[in-house]
Structures are given as C-alpha cells and as structure tokens.
Amino acid sequence: MSEPKLIVSSSPHVRDKETTASIMQKVVIALIPAFAVACYVYGWSALMITAVCVASTCLTEFLIDKATGKPNSVKDWSAVVTGILLAFNLPVSAPWWLCFVGGAFAIGIVKMCFGGLGSNFMNPALSGRAFLLACWPTRMTGSAYIPADAVTTATPLGIIKEGLDASMLPSTLDMFLGTSGVYGAIGEISALALLIGGLYLIFTKVISWRIPVTYIGTVFVLSMCFGQDPFYQIFAGGLMLGAFFMATDYVSSPNTVLGQFIFAFGCGLLTVIIRQFGGYPEGVSYSILLMNVAAPLIQKYTAPRVYGYEKKKKKESEAA
C-alpha cells in the first residue's frame, strides 16, 4: 500500500466551532430587534443610515486591505458590526455623507491605522460618533435627533438637562418600549429591543453578563443617589446599547473577571457624572471611550491568580 499523505501538526487536533465571523454574526442577529424598532419609528431614514454606514465601513476596510496587501478581512463580519453600531449612534437627520465619513473614520483611522481587527484601542463605532460630534456638532446634537414631524423638540435626556417642561417627557414605560414619542440616536430608543438582543448574546455566551449588569447597575444606583428616577435613567439615552453592545467590545475592554467589573463600574460612574454635571445630556459614548483607554491598565492589574501560586496578599502579609 502506498503511504497516505499525512498532515503533521502540533496538538490539539480539534477546534471549537465558534469563529470570529460566527461571533460577529451573532452580534448582528442581536441587533435586529433594535433595528426593527428604528425602522418602525423612523421609517426609511433608519434603513438608509444603517445601509450607508455598513457600506462605508466595509468598503473602507476592503480598500485598506487591498492597498496594504492584506487578506480581505471584511468576511470576518466585524466591519458590519461596526457599521451597524455607528448607525445606531447617529441621529435620524444624519445626511448620507455624514454616515459615510463616520464609517470611514471608524474603520480607516481607529481600526486599520492601529493594525486592524483586534488592535484598535478604542471602540471604532463610538470613536466614529465622537469624531462626527466634534466636527459637525449641530448635526449631532439637540434637535438633530428629532424627526421633522414630531411634537417634541428634544430627547428625553435633553429635556432633563435643559430643564425644559417635564410634562413633555415620555413615560417610563414608553422609554422602555421606545416605540412612541421617544427620540434619540436611531438604535438606542428601545430599551426592550436592546435587552432582547443583549440577553441573546449572554445566552449564546458571546458576552458575559458582567459588563452590562455592572454598568447598568452602577448607573441605576448612582442615579438614585443623585435623586433621579433610576428606571428612567437606565432606559434613557444610549445606556442599553452601550452596556450590551459597545462596552462589551472584546478588543477595547478587559477580559479578566475582576477587570470587567472595574471597567463597567467606571463606565457607569462616568456616565452618571457626565449626565449630571457635564455639558452634554448623554455620557455613554465618552464614558466608554475613556474606559477603553484605561482597559489595558485594568487588564494588567487584574490578571487571575495562576494555579499553584499563593494569593499575593497572603505573601505580603507573611513578609510583613
């Protein structure tokens, strides 16, 4: 018998089925409920904004891969997720070019310039949003979030921030459902839809409960301390979107157990401080971006205790 050609490789010889692409696809699936609400409330504009953002992120990534002679990384679906998340952070009035520039910045500068997937130190979608906010502030604040035919003139958090007539505020139930009279970035309006998607990600083990629960819990407790309605605060603005989909970004958050608690607590603390004392009505984006920068440090100091080593504290106390 002729010798069969055998592959010789280092163990292990089997691999789990989950891939980067399958994880990203699950995130996309988890975003569908919020996308459906966005389309229901904002109609075609929501669809357009999302489509342009996704096209922009994918095209930018594809072109940079081509230009730098790297394998096409669009097929790992991460650019699609970035595109959708960016769109979800944009106002309904965003023109197509704004969406396109945001996507190109998120991928071109924040992701690819730092080495592509896995190397970005900040969440690309949120950085894209922050960039647009800095460049075109009027298009990214205040009434930009309100459809032309709406009665109200501000987002719920805007109303609270500006001290406008509180009777204009939607009810807490409306805030939870997001389907009537609650305005904001297109993907953030329905806490319920985001919660469904977030739970799907937790149950499929794409994300752990630690970051979203700690983040939302921190905002809940601190809002209560500041005399705000805690339920209102956790359903309002981008908190649900941020806590489940942005703060949990693998690359820009710590992956240690303790590190995730610290990171999420920091996000919650900064969110409440910005909402309470800052110049913007909403603080989710900046709080996550700031904590993204702190993530490597948190990661470094929360490394798990290796098997076979005494706890550090014990050693120190013995030394003392």
Add this chain to the structure above:
Amino acid sequence: MAKQSALKTFLGGVHPPQEKERTANEPVREAQLPETVVIPMSQHIGAPCSPIVKVGDYVYTGQKVGEAQGFMSVPVHASISGTVKAVEEREHPNGNRVMSVVIESDGEDILDPSIKPNGDYHGRDPKEIIKMIQDGGIVGIGGATFPTHVKLSIPPDKHVDTIILNGAECEPYITCDDHLMRRDPDIIVKGLEIIMYATGVKQGYIGIEDNKPEAIAKMQEAAAKSDGIDVAVLKTKYPQGAEKQLIKAVTGREVPSGALPADAGAVVSNVGTAAQIYHTVVEGMPFFQKMLTCTGSCVKDPATYVVRLGDSFQSIIDQSGGFTKEPRKLISGGPMMGIAQFTTAVPIIKSTSGILCFDKELAELPEPTPCIKCGRCAHVCPMHLQPLYIQAYSLRDRFDKADEYHALDCIECGSCSYICPAKRPLVTSIRTAKRIIAAEKRKAKK
C-alpha cells in the same frame, strides 16, 4: 454517596465533543499476535535503555531486551517470542528515530520461563515492591511516561497522604481506560492497594468523569471491598485527567508552581498503570501489553484492543477494517494532546492510548486570524494563565515577558487553542516559549 455531593472539578476547561460512542460499547478485542514487533529503547522520560540482545538471539515473551540506565530509567521487554532480526534506529511515535530491537515472531508466544507469580506481597519490604515495579518496566501510561517507581519513591521530607488513580479519561475518542475499569475493576483496586502499601499511604481515590456511569458503578463496587479506597466522581470536562487538575478536583489542593504532586501530598497514577502494577507485583508479568483505542473518522470498524507493545499502528488499523476514506492525519493518543504521525509504520509504545485517524475534513485545521482579545483562552485555561499575551510575546521573541506571564506553568493541554475563535495555535506558541525560557534558565545557571 458520590451522587449526592456536587461533582468534583477544577476551574476552567473545555467541552470538546466526546466522540466516544463508537468504541465505548464495542467489546474489547484481543489483537492478533503480531508477526514483527519494534521495541524502542526509549519508552519513558529519562535515560534510554541499552539493548542487551543481539541479532539472531532467540527471545521469550516478557524477556528483558533493554536494560535500564540508572534510577530514572526502566527496562523494556520482548512482547512476543521469536528471533531478534535487527537492533537499529527506527521511527518512534515521538517523531524521532530511536534505537530499537526488532523481533520476528515464531508464532508460539512462549512466555519467559523465569516469569513466576510472586504471590502475596504483604510482608514484603516496600522498597522491594518498588524495585519490582521498576524491573517490570512500568511507566505512567497516561501519557507522560514518567517511571512509576520514581513517583512511588517518595522522598522522606515530603508528606504524601493521598494516592489518586486517574480514570478520568478526558481525551475525546479514547475509551481504553473506560473499558479497563469495566472489565478489571478488582485488578485496578488491587493495584491501588499495592501502591498504597508501597508508599504507606492510607487514602486512595479513583477519579472518574461522570460520563462513564458503568465504570463508576463497577469501580465503586470493587472499591467497597477495600478500606480507604473511594471513587471520586468528576465532572466531565477537559482536562479533568491532567495531574494538577485531578489533584485540585479530588483534594482541593494545588500543586505549587514548579513543584511535584508530592508537594501537595498526592501521587497520581493512571488506572492502567495500577492494573499493570498488579500484574507485575503479584503475577510477575513485566509490562509488554496494554489497551488502546483505534478509532477516528475514517476507521471502518473502530474498537478498543489489548495489544502487544511494539506492534505497528498499521497492524491495528488493518484489524479495524482499514480506512473508509483516505486518512490525512494519524494521531498517537487523543485529539487534544496526541502526537501527529507521518507514517503508520510506527510502533505502539507504553504510553500509546489511542490510534486516531482523521479524514481530510478533520485533518485540515482552519487558518489563524487576528486575536480579538475575547479572553476565551484565559477563561478556559486550567492553570489560569492568559495564553493570548504569552503568545503575543512569544511571537515577538519577548520570552522574558512570556516568562512573567508564567509560560512555564502551562501544562500544554491545548484548551486555549481549542477554544480560540480566531483559530490561533496558542499552545504551540507557549510550547516554544517554554522551551526557550527553560533553555535560557539552564544557561543562566551555568
């Protein structure tokens, strides 16, 4: 008793598909007497044996053909009777060419007349029993092939109070320990009693994953007849059978970094090793046959066999009906820690627990993509390391940093590479780092 208490386990680990069904319920087969055997002089960690027979010599089954060289070494024995055809370097499943004794069978399988039952070991000096174990050529057959007599020669400054027999068999596909526990539970328990006698330890456990209920029941029944022997039912999770994880699961203790299991008061041995200890100490039989599982996606009629050491992989594959599809990967051992072979002509050695054949679909591994820092590798690492950073530093030749991330504590179980969604060969990089760090440390000492 075990059923009410929570299942014992460790923190971390993975759940690869078991794939044990194909051979778990297939009766154990006695492999045909091989026509030729290749007996490598190195089938253990430590100094290789030196051959003590020459071409043309007649040897009996069980006759010593390689003499141990020093304490950290065990002899090897002929597994069939016949004529020595060659004493030369041959392919070894570890990938090297190793000095081997090639024996052509006379078809008679005549046992060495000097082999006689030793009878009751009680009353014998433990040192004498440990010497019998060395002379029997016994090594840990769980994979590391550490000479068993060295393990059982506990230094006086260490206090060992627990012997654990490893019947976890956490490697997918492999079912030989399962079969052994179902077939010879009493022999395993008697082997454990000998180990406890030789070491003076009063408490023994047999750790078995809960996916083997029949083995658990049989072992519990056998253990009930002895004092101080219990079955520890373990959670089915890879690498439950790794020495350090098994000690943690059964005793709750951790082996200190860089130290031996004895430093955690435990000695771990495989159930197969314990059975062989019984055969050697009581029946006088040296180690020349063992059980292994021949299976995989392209084997026609997979089963677990009792085989003679030195028989070829090809011979067992032939007895399993050959291949259904073209094999593209041949593994000695299980899929998680087994060693890929480049030929089916390699011999079965003392540590061969499985012959695993994969077709193209399973053999070709996906291409690695960039690390997304999801942390799955760190969450599953049974040593609580952070493989992603060790790999990153290893790939950048920063072995000093890899060392800071405790690369040397890696047990190379492969859970990180298994779970990685980016399909990165994490454990491979860590292995590289370990070798280089260890070499540099040796250099620094000199």
